[in-house]
Amino acid sequence: MDTLNRKMAIERGLTSEKAQSRPIKVIQFGEGGFLRAFVDWTFQQLNNNGLFNGNVAIVQPMPSGRVDNLRRQDNLYTVVLQGILDGKKVLSNTLIDSIGATVKVNDEWQSYLELADNPEAKIIISNTTEAGIAVTENDTADMTPPQGYPAKLALLLKRRYDDGLPGFLLIPCELIADNGKALREAVVTMSRQFGFGADFIKWVEQENTFVSTLVDRIVPGYPAAQAESLFEQIGYRDDMLDKAEPFYSWVIAGDEKARKMVDELIPARKLGINLILTDDVQPYRERKVYLLNGPHTTLAQVARLEGMSTVGETMDDETMHSFVLKEMNEEIIPVLSLPKNELETFASQVLERFSNPYNEHKLDSIGLNSVSKYAVRLLPLVTANAEKTGRLPQRIVLALAALLYTYGGFAQGKVAIKDDADVTDTLVALAKNSTYIHDALAQSKLWGQDLTRIKGLEELVEKDFEGIRASGIEALVAKLA
Numbered sequence: 001m002d003t004l005n006r007k008m009a010i011e012r013g014l015t016s017e018k019a020q021s022r023p024i025k026v027i028q029f030g031e032g033g034f035l036r037a038f039v040d041w042t043f044q045q046l047n048n049n050g051l052f053n054g055n056v057a058i059v060q061p062m063p064s065g066r067v068d069n070l071r072r073q074d075n076l077y078t079v080v081l082q083g084i085l086d087g088k089k090v091l092s093n094t095l096i097d098s099i100g101a102t103v104k105v106n107d108e109w110q111s112y113l114e115l116a117d118n119p120e121a122k123i124i125i126s127n128t129t130e131a132g133i134a135v136t137e138n139d140t141a142d143m144t145p146p147q148g149y150p151a152k153l154a155l156l157l158k159r160r161y162d163d164g165l166p167g168f169l170l171i172p173c174e175l176i177a178d179n180g181k182a183l184r185e186a187v188v189t190m191s192r193q194f195g196f197g198a199d200f201i202k203w204v205e206q207e208n209t210f211v212s213t214l215v216d217r218i219v220p221g222y223p224a225a226q227a228e229s230l231f232e233q234i235g236y237r238d239d240m241l242d243k244a245e246p247f248y249s250w251v252i253a254g255d256e257k258a259r260k261m262v263d264e265l266i267p268a269r270k271l272g273i274n275l276i277l278t279d280d281v282q283p284y285r286e287r288k289v290y291l292l293n294g295p296h297t298t299l300a301q302v303a304r305l306e307g308m309s310t311v312g313e314t315m316d317d318e319t320m321h322s323f324v325l326k327e328m329n330e331e332i333i334p335v336l337s338l339p340k341n342e343l344e345t346f347a348s349q350v351l352e353r354f355s356n357p358y359n360e361h362k363l364d365s366i367g368l369n370s371v372s373k374y375a376v377r378l379l380p381l382v383t384a385n386a387e388k389t390g391r392l393p394q395r396i397v398l399a400l401a402a403l404l405y406t407y408g409g410f411a412q413g414k415v416a417i418k419d420d421a422d423v424t425d426t427l428v429a430l431a432k433n434s435t436y437i438h439d440a441l442a443q444s445k446l447w448g449q450d451l452t453r454i455k456g457l458e459e460l461v462e463k464d465f466e467g468i469r470a471s472g473i474e475a476l477v478a479k480l481a
Helices: 006-011 033-048 067-072 109-117 149-163 179-194 198-207 227-234 256-265 282-305 311-316 318-335 340-354 370-377 379-388 394-407 421-430 436-441 457-471 474-480
Strands: 024-029 055-060 077-085 088-096 099-104 123-126 169-172 212-216 242-244 249-253 275-278
Touching: 024 033, 024 149, 033 055, 033 077, 033 088, 033 242, 055 067, 055 109, 067 099, 077 227, 077 340, 099 109, 109 149, 123 149, 149 179, 149 198, 169 179, 169 212, 169 256, 179 198, 179 212, 212 282, 249 282, 256 275, 282 311, 282 318, 282 340, 282 370, 282 379, 282 394, 311 318, 311 340, 318 340, 318 379, 318 394, 318 474, 370 379, 370 394, 370 421, 379 394, 394 421, 394 436, 394 457, 394 474, 421 436, 436 457, 457 474
Parallel strands: 024 055, 024 123, 055 099, 077 242, 123 169, 249 275
Antiparallel strands: 077 088, 212 249
16 A cells, blocks of 8 residues: 555645645644644645645654654645534544645754745744743753744744744644743743843734634544554555544634734634634633543543543443533533533533544543642632532542542552652552541642632542442442432
8 A cells, every 4th residue: 555645645636736835824833643633634624725825834843753754755644533523423534735844943943944034924833732831041042943942933033023024923722821921921031031132022022913722622643543444444554644533622812903813814714613713712711621621530530440441431331421411510510601501512512522432532541640630620610619609519529539549549450540759659648647638638739729728628528538438439429420
């Protein structure tokens, strides 16, 4: 079977010679599976429908990455969507021919800087992980390259400024709050560190548009277990094959001028693509973190003690399915700020995504670093319920009891624990005492606050913990389902 390449794709009518001649309009930091199945998939839809006529220059920001693999396939790859959307099965394959250039910043520094010289490049998109938007104090302006992403970006913008060209629309996709603001501040800090001067910093702040975003699409990436059967289906070998779910949400927040710019440069809404323009991303962030990531974290604690291993398995279990549905409807939706009908629609979509038969999402993977995840995804719901309703959310509290049961070493051989050694060592040590629950909840360094101060929480966690220890978690789940 032939491996995907441009000559073969043209001969089979999968792409055209014109595709590679589209002008570069987007500079993209990151070549991982998510960006390729989300952002690049979006621009491909626009190109396929005559709404963009532009290509993406992918920048590999780290020494190792996937650019060499892309180049071996002439920068072509396939996105496979598999799943259920609005009650209908979705199985689709899209050839991505919108990657116009690839640059390895560590090996090709001048080629990287030259991307700034192109007046048709107007958009910069990034996903450099949550740690990527950070100031690097040891970076200097003469490094080729500096270590940090904001440092690399500052040097690219300085080249643009020196060229006398207009600024960019900058769209960070890193999963941190107010990522647009964070990126702008980091670039300004690095520019001052580099000694670039007040005029340049004014240009960065006034002539470039930084927006904040929230991205949502589950992208398992290269489907190793399915690869050979998918190659047979698409008719060629593709070592950069990228698998994703059909659900898609891209929330972009900015002022009226910024929103208008996004709509003009990325007219995805004309195709019905779920790109949401708003002045505040926070309600949508809360919706995703609490209605998708929150139940994920609950399942990782509760369902694993029942012996389940995947999210799909929990959705196939009638009791667990009901348990999660009630968690959403009774403990999460009532304390969020978006309209109830919008939240209920999103919750229904989440359950559909959880039930995706093509996505084997491991609970052990979701359970990685569960203490910090509980603190971010579920603990705010505990306090919100206590403040707004005067009641504690029983299912979310049961997840906390299950977490302490597991981390205390009481589920040995049944549940895998992967977390920072400081976290696990602390809880294992505390579990040796009869005051384990009180002592664990009082650990402000774990939770960001002393949980024993939340009225009734310690007593309910203690009760659930003893119930799990006495007869297992199944009866407690059934009671709340």
